[in-house]
Amino acid sequence: MSKQVKFTIDNKEIHAAEGANLLQVAKDNDIAIPHLCYHKKLSPTGACRLCIVKVEGQRGMVASCAIQAKEGMQVTAFDDELEEARKYLLDYLLSEHNEDHDGTYDDEFRELIFRYGLDKKEQRRFPSIWKELNYPMDETSPVLSYDAAKCIKCFRCIKACDEVQGKNVLSFTNRGITSYIIGGFDKWDESECDGCGECIQLCPTGAIVEKPHRDELRLDQKTSKVQTTCPYCGVGCQLELMVRDGKVVRSNGVEGVSPNDGRLCIKGRFGYDYVNHPDRLTTPLIKKDGKFVEASWEEALDLVARKFSEIKKHHGRKSLAGYASAKTTNEDNYLFMKLVRMVFGNNNVDYCTRLCHASTVTAMLRSLGDGAGSNSIEDYETSDCMLVTGNNMIETHPVTATFVKHAAQRNGAKIIIIDPKWTPLVKDAHIWLQPKLGTDVALLNGMLRVIVNEDLIDRDFIKNRVEGGMKSYDELKTLVEKYTPDYVEEVTGVPAHLMQEAARIYAQARQPLIATGMGYSQQVTGTHNVFCLINMMLITGQIGRDGAGLNPPRGQNNVQGVSDVGASPFTYPGYISVEDDENRRKVAKIWGVHEDELDGEKGLSTVEIMQAAYEKEIKGMYIMGENPMLTDPNLNHTEEAIRKLDFLVVQDIFHTETTPFADVILPATAFAESEGTYVNSDRRVLRVRKAVDPPGQARQDWEIVAEIARRMGKPIGNYKNESDIWDEIAQTAPIFAGISFNRLEHHGIQWPCPDKDHPGTATLFKERFNTPNGLGKLHPVDYAEQSEKASEEYPLILNTGRILYQYHSSTMSRRNKALNDFANESYVLINPADASKQGISDKQKVKVISPRGKIENITIKISEEVLPGELFMPFHYAEAPVNKLTRDELDPYSKIAPFKLSAVRIEK
Amino acid sequence: MNQDNNRHTMQIKETRIVLKNAGKINPMRIDDYTQAGGYEGLRKALQMKPTNVIDELMDAGLRGRGGAGFSTGMKQKFTSESCQRCPQRYVVVNADEGEPGTFKDRVIMEQDPHLYLEGTIIAAYAIQATKGFIYIRAEYYDSIKKTRKAIEDAYKAGFLGKNILGSGFDFDVEVKLGAGSYLCGEELTMLESLEGKRGNPRIKPPFPAEKGVFGMPTLVNNVETLANAPIIIANGKEWYRKLGTERSPGTKIFTISGQVNRPGYYELPLGVSLKQLIDLAGGMRKGRPFKAALLGGAAGTFVDASMLDEKMTYDNLREKGATLGSGAVIVMAEGDPVYDILHNCLRFFRHESCGKCVPCRVGTTQLVRQADQLKAPEGNKEDLLKQMVRESEIMAGTSLCPLGQSPILPLESAARYFKKELCNPV
């Protein structure tokens, strides 16, 4: 901790850290020095001048935002002269300001006007001149409007965009009193603005206001606020929802709370329209004669219970399966898992993790003993080297990316990107390695060889913390010997010197983090890719410290939590194997059943369940909040499998590509209507709170699940509320033992948290790995050519992925005007060389065809973002279902499907 | 000026040390400069310890000639001692001369560019900077051309680049251009402009000595200041201190313009009087009586005839409520409208205000409006003028940078000496 100093403000004794910002210190001590341009999250600007004080020994008045706390300083914050000057300053501002206020935003300037009595016109010295200055309005953005006449030119929006979000989209135009804020060339919609709205949140007046729900907004007693967790990606941003007339009308980031400290992306800020969308499912639906008809809960639940019971009776307990949901709460998923294990009587429960980070988790579990990120999101900011592999984080985890950008932009940290496709983070990167699709193992083995040959290893770490010590290191050393720079360059296409430099920077960094994404996991070699990363990390000792380690940012709000609470065919809550008899006995006791009723054999995973359905081994399925008919690989095959089911229940908030195949559809609640918890990417358990009532008869998932269990004759518990369920989760999963709803009231807690006095764990593996012997394990793996290759018939390799403005199967995101305004159409990226080879022009409509299927009417985007021979398509768009083209050839370890690599051809 | 005043005036002559080559050598030829003793200061400096160079300048009493009059040696000392782990330190030459009525730096750059370049290299050596920028306003085409030529020739002659004169000291310098902004002559704003940004001043602290251009310790010195450095090093501090006064040693280039017979630049020891300077410039044009002078440009002060005999040093003028500033002297004769010139200054500030801080952005605009009202047929003009002065005090006390702190200088002094005229402008 930094040195403490003692000084006085208006004779009051103040204690603060030496060098602390004087204005902030005053604020923290309830000394209300007025200010407008200062904001805790931003560097001081010194524009409004209101925070002037006098410091003994310094001439005149000085802006306290630019003063550092020093021992013994004597500060005057309030005297007649200072107050007179402040009044002048406010008066000046008023004269160039349009005072109209529509009551939809907090106005810090207006508060000061009242505080200094300037609301009374006779108190003002200056004529109002804003009208003659002809300040413009910019209404071109889909999400906000800017009114220069209400702008006090405090720089907060500019710095919000630059310093907080790392985007620097805004600037001033002109100078002096005619200056005002601009995006782009004075047209917001043609700027690089991606609509995150940080500027709106930090604007102290009504100069920048949001467009969505403008007419419904009003700050009065009828408006309430609820803090909850964002329903989109796995960063776990804390939101404050503003509710009026039973409807969410605004979403703001919560300042001062991890992980986002007020930051949001466009989805978090403007992506809540779907909650109140007319398409919401509001009653249970039963398919009769091929058509869905509305039904009562009684009827629907009875039917579901009866059908599942019949299937179990006739086909045995292995004939049922369930897809849990990465979108719903831990409590929902815990009960869902409990239903499958206790009532269905098998372990056939899985969810979309199998489609995203299963390989990462598998590799981490085998090598390190835990499948979760080893560090905190905030650690990116203090890291000096970030290895970003197959991870387009600016688009997929925009708020995590802000920390990464800070490290690079402010602290000079080096970002190394490994990605066959350009991503926006490349702009901030030190090195971008662009390997051909599917050659990552070769590239990483090349880097390992550099580290080995240049002796950049950490011997102590290998000896003390790696299983087999130097002996197993030698095995790795032998294996990578053949990955010479020349060979690796030939295989991957990456210039050898760049690969070598990247290896050196990583190995020699003080605090390097690896952030690995779908590009690494969604491959047949997904587990191998991550084994290589772990090998590199272990031999260089770059894990087990604060700020050093391996972190897979999770794609969905609760993808981490669902695994944590045991919705997995392989593990019980807290990652304890289903084959662990002792644990099963323990859990059976908690659940009040005989241990034999719980299947001790591993269940089927996501894609295996579909394959089993295809083979008619699975007869009945319960899908909670998933959409396999868009997200599973090889969709044509998935459809055939689903059609073969005897009985399918889909529980969701909307009709999806999967619901037409259901026999019963059950309406569930959206995030803003639910209570419970999610776990984010850095293992932080975060509260989800109900802000509005669900539409129609929709119910929260766990209540529906519990009802089905009861009606199948096996009640799975009698819970008053979500807190009750959580307490049982904490009992079954040792990683959660110390966490309760009470402790989560104000902020999240990172697991493992073994007891109620434990603060949670920011960094994993500091003392030991979570393997049985506490040691990390090397897995030397060789590069193997992909079985799917470009051929004469299918000469191009298709890569798939996400974009900022849409989300997964887009059932949620496409029901938001703001998001659609930015991106409402699919496309395929093609390198200019390939485009000219085929005579294709930009914006042309084409067909994309693979051995598995075909999609039509796709718009071409010619771009150097992809290498020659490679294509890229986003997977969000139902009208362009890329998974008709992908394969279901699985990674043998993790059963993940290779979404990132399919041979295709393009036809005009 | 009347006859009576003239009788007491002691006729003075210029003391050209900085301008000793002006008009005598071809500024495009480095050989002319070296034959006149050029680069001897640098040779000598390179044989001294860097800290001794700083001490020499400090002991010589050299003060910044840009207007603020801060000790050059102190500034160099701060810069050389700050942030020892910083990988780079910079010298920035402030050649963004824009103060109305001021053209002393232009004269140096056009007539003897090697002199200030030599001073730049000495300063760089003193603070151990290996990279320098000369920031010249883009309107000074001739200065830019001649400076670039001087740099090119200095590289060829081994005064710039690697291992200068075998000393082991490396220094590179390049010209950076402004693009029309008075405020960029303010040192913290200049750093922003150098980095390719808008000319908004930075807050201080940190000072350039701690965190300047690209976040590194930076010495910002004016052209005339640096032009003194080779002379001091070559001739020694004792020699230098014989010129000028105890607290303001050396010479100053005054640029005199307006109603005098021979407007132009004059290098004089600090401490001459305004009257002496006017005489040197050939006396009042057409023999018209002296009415006022604006000392130091727009960010300067009006004086009337009562100040003609005051010694023009930094300190004496400050005591008398006036300023020496950049050395600009704009002379007005009876019949010339002080109101118009004050109005011009106020418009100038409005035009050059960057808009970053509230008092300057709005205050400069409101002052021009109020100055307009001084001409209106009705209203209590004296109260209005008093109010304007009060506002300029608030601006001076609260503004972020010197621009907003400047209107008080011409406004308050004009109100002091010419209240009647300002309240009843023609």
Add this chain to the structure above:
Amino acid sequence: MSTHDIIKQFEPQQHNLLHILHALQDANPANYLTEEALEQTARHLGVTKSSVYGVARYYTMFSLKPRGKFIIRVCASAVCELLKVNEVIEALEEELQIKIGETTKDGTFTVEQSECLGQCQEAPSMMINDKVHNNLDRGRIRKILQEYRS
């Protein structure tokens, strides 16, 4: 030289921005910066559009609108005002039939006011492109303009 070629002469670092803008404007016969040029500059420097636009709009020597072949910058300083620059401006406006800030119909001249040009010893002053003209009065204005017209 094309816009692209001009920009490529400079290292892609923001501190070169003013130099790039000068070079682009000087190379344009209409003496201004096109949006396309600004966009290419932003791309070359790897910065956002507004960081280029905001700078171009801050400095008075840059224009985003087409101007004449010759930019006449008349000094607006206190010294020139004292020595009757107003008469010079009147003469210019009469001769060229345009007001300050405007461009002649034939695209030859644009008249602008400039901050102090530092030519105070021979005020009033103006510049036409990179050349200084001092000691101005009506007669000299007429003569100078004639030189440029031919």
